[in-house]
Each structure stands twice: as structure tokens, then as C-alpha cells.
Amino acid sequence: MKRTLSTPHRNLGLSRSFPFLFSVLGLLVTGLSFTACKKFELPPLPKEANKIKHVVVIYLENHSFDNLYGQFPGANGLSNASAANITQVDASGTPYSFLPSIPMSNAFPLNLPNTLFNIDQYVPNDQKTPDVLHRYYQEQMQIDGGKMDKFALFNNTAGLSQGYYQTSLLPLLGMAQKYTLCDNFFHSAFGGSFLNHMWLIAAASPVFPNAPAGSVAKLDSSGKLISDGAVTPDGFVVNTSFSVNAPHPATVNPAALVPNQNMPTIGDRLNDKHVSWVWYSGGWNDALAGNPDPTFQFHHQPFIYFSKYADGTQAKKDHLKDETEFMSAAKNGTLPSVSFVKPLGINNEHPGYSEVQTGESHTVELINDVLNGPNGKDAVIIITYDENGGFWDHVAPPIIDKKWGPGTRVPAIIISPFAKQGFVDHTQYETISILSFIEKRWDLNPLGDRDSDANPLQNAFDFSAFSDNGPGHK
Numbered sequence: 001m002k003r004t005l006s007t008p009h010r011n012l013g014l015s016r017s018f019p020f021l022f023s024v025l026g027l028l029v030t031g032l033s034f035t036a037c038k039k040f041e042l043p044p045l046p047k048e049a050n051k052i053k054h055v056v057v058i059y060l061e062n063h064s065f066d067n068l069y070g071q072f073p074g075a076n077g078l079s080n081a082s083a084a085n086i087t088q089v090d091a092s093g094t095p096y097s098f099l100p101s102i103p104m105s106n107a108f109p110l111n112l113p114n115t116l117f118n119i120d121q122y123v124p125n126d127q128k129t130p131d132v133l134h135r136y137y138q139e140q141m142q143i144d145g146g147k148m149d150k151f152a153l154f155n156n157t158a159g160l161s162q163g164y165y166q167t168s169l170l171p172l173l174g175m176a177q178k179y180t181l182c183d184n185f186f187h188s189a190f191g192g193s194f195l196n197h198m199w200l201i202a203a204a205s206p207v208f209p210n211a212p213a214g215s216v217a218k219l220d221s222s223g224k225l226i227s228d229g230a231v232t233p234d235g236f237v238v239n240t241s242f243s244v245n246a247p248h249p250a251t252v253n254p255a256a257l258v259p260n261q262n263m264p265t266i267g268d269r270l271n272d273k274h275v276s277w278v279w280y281s282g283g284w285n286d287a288l289a290g291n292p293d294p295t296f297q298f299h300h301q302p303f304i305y306f307s308k309y310a311d312g313t314q315a316k317k318d319h320l321k322d323e324t325e326f327m328s329a330a331k332n333g334t335l336p337s338v339s340f341v342k343p344l345g346i347n348n349e350h351p352g353y354s355e356v357q358t359g360e361s362h363t364v365e366l367i368n369d370v371l372n373g374p375n376g377k378d379a380v381i382i383i384t385y386d387e388n389g390g391f392w393d394h395v396a397p398p399i400i401d402k403k404w405g406p407g408t409r410v411p412a413i414i415i416s417p418f419a420k421q422g423f424v425d426h427t428q429y430e431t432i433s434i435l436s437f438i439e440k441r442w443d444l445n446p447l448g449d450r451d452s453d454a455n456p457l458q459n460a461f462d463f464s465a466f467s468d469n470g471p472g473h474k
Contacts, residue, residue, distance in 0.1 A: 042455060045440045048463035052418060052441055054379040056330075056339045056370055057434055058363055059200065061193065061350035062134060062389025065183060065409040068356075071167035072176065074424045075183040078116060078164065081394035086115055088152040088162065088392075099159030100152050104130040112159050116392075119163040124357075125170070130157045131352030132390030136191030136238035137217065137225045139390075139407050146396030161392045171360035172383065172413065175367060180414040180423045180460045186397050186406035187387040188431035188450070193350075194240045196386040196407075196431060197302040201265045201279075201340075203432045203451040205236045205404060206305060212255050215241075230256075245304040245311045247287040247296075260307035266338075266435055267303060267319060269444040276336035278319055279303050280326035282344025295345025295353045300386075327366070333374025338438060341366060351389060367415060377417060382434055382457075384412040398428060401450065406430045414460040427459040 070078035087095050099112040107122045107129075123129050133156040142161075144150045151161035167173060188199040198206055208215075208231050217229035230239040237258055242248040244257040270277045281287075283296040292298075301320070303309040309316045323343065329335045342348070343366075349359030363383060370376050388408035395409045412429065436456035439446055446452035 042453075042458070045437075045456060045458065046461075046463055049418075049441055049461070051378060051463070052380050052416075054335050054337060054339070054370075054375045055438060055441070056335070056341060056379060056381045057200075058341045058343070058366055058381065058383050059197070059348075060343070060359060060363065060383065060385045061348040061354070062132070062387060062391075063349060063356075063385050063411065064388035064391040064393035065185070065395070065411050066393045067164050067388070067391040068170060069167055069176065069181065069183070069411050070164050072181060072183070072424070075181060076395065076426065077183070078394070081116075085148045085394040086162075087149060088114055088159075089149050090153060096152065099162055102130070102157055102160045104157065105160075108160070112162075116162050116164055118166060119160075120166045120169065125165050126355050126357040128353070128355055129163075129351050130160060131350070132157045132160055134192045134387055134390040135228065136189075136195060136232075137228060139190045139388075141225075142390070142392075143397065143408065148392065148394060148396060151390065151392040155390055157390070161390055163391070165356060171357060171364055175364065175383070175415055176411075176413050177422060179416070179419045179421065180425050182412040182414065182425045182427070182429055182457075182460065183409075184395070184426050185384065185410060185412040185429040185433070186431075187385070187408065187410050189238075189387075189405045190407045191238055191387065192240065193297070193386050194299040195238050197300055198305070199404075200386070200431055200434065201267065201302045202261075202263055202306075203435055203447045204263050205238065206258060206261050206263075207235050208237045208241070208258055209235045211235065211237075212253070215256055240299050242298050243301075243305045245309075245316075247290075247292060247301070247304075248298050250290075258305055260310055261305050262307055264447050265303065265306060265308075266438060266444075266447065267315075268308065269439065269447065270338060270442065271315075273442055273444060275338065275442050275444075277338035277340075278321050278326070278336050279340045279342070280321050280323045281342045282323040282347060284320065284322040285324075293344055293346075297345050297350075300342050300348075327369050330366075330369035330373045330375065335370070335373075335375045335379070337442070349385075371415070379416060380418060381415040382412065382437075383415065384431065384434070385410040386431075400430075404450075414457060416461070418461045418463060420460060420462045423460075425460050427455060429455055429457060433457050 089095050096114045101110050102108040138154045141154045142151045152159050155161050187196050189195045211231040215229050216231045218226040230241045241258045242252050283293040287296050345353050347359050347362035393409045397406050432451040433454045435451040436454040440456045
């Protein structure tokens, strides 16, 4: 049985609900393993995908799709939002008369109507806005079972969640217009940057079984949040936490440092097949030397949480490098097969310490370094955001895993000679679709069910103009 590519993954069938049962039945009835019996398999990538020699993932910060691309022609944007989605409600479910006032800034007027508003008219996109709340439990409450009506309620900046930027002013707009813009792409895990970086490389949540009591969230008997924490009562790390490995803040409580994780990562899978890869991070060398940039984010470095890339390992030296080395490799045509690029805080668009224009302009430079370099002819560049950053979006996330996500919709742009040109892709994807794409391109074993089942960006490419002789030769 095949899963239609455009069908949301809402019903994963009995093979996901009762994996043990199906594994037993598979062994008894067919003599095959559960993997061999697995239903709902996506078709493989076309053989022409082997022409892709380099994948570059540029991971930006904290904007929903509607917040940036809600006015993009042909996309499922602001004009498709219903009044019920837009209208924000208080704890009793009553619509606000006006949006709750926005603290930490006097740029926004009081008594904003309870609807969407353009941020640029108050704070242009080359200036900073306050940060917006984005945490594991709170995002689930903001989504409110798909109603998308409690973003202003569960937020430290209240009504700012309902702001959007003018799409026509975005520095990345030209890339989105020329290549493929995905308008049905969701960040894979509820919550913030820390957890979604983990899902980008491991498709799973880290564990901290003996976390300090002060780090553990408290829930009532119904699962309602009483007091927040970085760690769930059942021992998963979901909010900002730091690794026992360097770099981490000098002032952090050693008892609260997350112990080394041993689950597999995409780096391990690539190593298994001797496929080259690097995680490039802005400000990495300075942070390792003990002189971190003020906007360097320690919790945006997911591989340092894993034992295979711990302090003193050769793997850490080989695979974790500074963004400047990415720029040089792109210009010189020496990129590894897979590159993950994490810009420094000031360049990643994160509200509070970065601006949209600065971050996107930096990203355009990175893109051009690749496209104009020797590796550009066979590269795929994937631009996406780790999570929505607490900003509202009108599309309810699909229900795949009630505990983990996915969360709110975020932008994604696929840039490549192989990408469809001037195309809006409505196919459902999520962050770990990137993992699925890498796994299927290099025939890697999946990390788990979520990435195995995720659509590997299949509708974003057009290989019809490519043959063994190169572009333009059919």
C-alpha cells in the first residue's frame, strides 16, 4: 500500500499504532521482519537524484510561515486564514477586545485590534523586536488543538505573536521566487531551538534521567502544566539546556549540564557509508577558545551533546567547524557531501538579538557562495527555520506524534539546479524530511520511524532536464 504524497500524515495506520503486534504478525504470517512488512512506504527518490553530490542545510531561527511569507503569491498565506484562526482568545475562550499589549517595547501602540498587523509599520525589518515565547509545553497550548487561537495568551510578548512582515521586503524573496518555496513544512518537535536542533540531527528527544529537581517541569494529574522546566517528568530534555561538552556557558550549574547522549545521529549514518559531512557554526572557533561572541548560542550546537562527538574525540575535530570554513569550501569547490550551516546569532534572524534583514542578507551571501562556486552545479541548498519562535500561523499542524509534534508551520526554500523553478510546493513536509532526503539520497538506514516515514522533499525537484551529460542534455 502506497501513501499518496500530497496526503497529510494524519492517519499512520495500525503499523504505527501497534508496532509490536505487527512485528509479531509479520514474523508468524510471512516469516519476514517488521521492517519488510512495513506499510505506507513512500516511493524511492528517482535514480537521477544521484546527480546531487552536495546538500547544504542552512538552519535559521524563529519565524512562522505566515510571519514571513504570508503574502507570497500562490502560497497558502494570510488571505486563506479564517476569522476564527486569527481571533485570539483569553483563558476562558473569550475573544480579546484588543490584543494584549506588547511589553519590552514602546514601538507598538496599545489597543491593537484583535487581528493580524504588519510589524514593519512599527519596527522595520532591519531593526530588532522583542523575543516571543517558544517553549515545549506553551506551543502546544498556543496551538490549542489546531484552533491556533491562544498564541497571544501563552506568550511573554502577548500580541506580538500576531505580527507579520511584508513579504515583498524580504532579502530572501528573490530566492523563493526563483526556486521552490514550501508552504506546508512544519518544525518537527513542539517547542524551541534546543529540541528542534536535536530533531534535525537525531529525529528524537534527548534524555536526562537524573536531572536536578529544579530543572524538571511539574504537571498535574491531567497533564496540565503547573510549573515549567527544561526536563519533562519522564526525563526528556525539551527546553534550553547545555551540554557537558564544550562550549557551554561558564556560569551554568554543572549539575544541570545534559549528559552525553548515545542515540544515533545523521552524522553516524553518514559515517557508516563513508559520506563526508560537517556541521559549520558561526563563531565556533571563538566559542571553543573561551571567547564566545555575545550572540553565540551554545544550545544551537546539537552534536556536542553526543558521546561520539564529545570533547577530545577526533570526530568532534573532523565534523564540527567554523562557518568561515564553509565559506572557503564553497568558494573553492571543496564542500563535503552534506553541510549543516548554523549562522552566528546576529545572522540567524532570531528576534531579540538579530534582525530579519541582517540574517537574510547573510543567508543570501552563503547561498551565492555555493551557487557561484564549483559545487553549485550539483548542490541542493535547503533553507528553513528551526521553529516558529512563538509567532502565529493559520495552518494547524498535522497530528503525527501527540507527544513530540510536529509543531507550527515554518518557511522552507529549496534552491538547486535540480529544484523546480518558480514553484510553490504544497506537499506536507517537516524538519526531518531533510533527514529522510539525505538518507534516501545516500541509501542510509533511517534513525527511526519518524524520519523513515517523512516525505523526502520529493515534489520539490525536477530532474527531467538532466542526464549523465549534465544540465540541459536529455
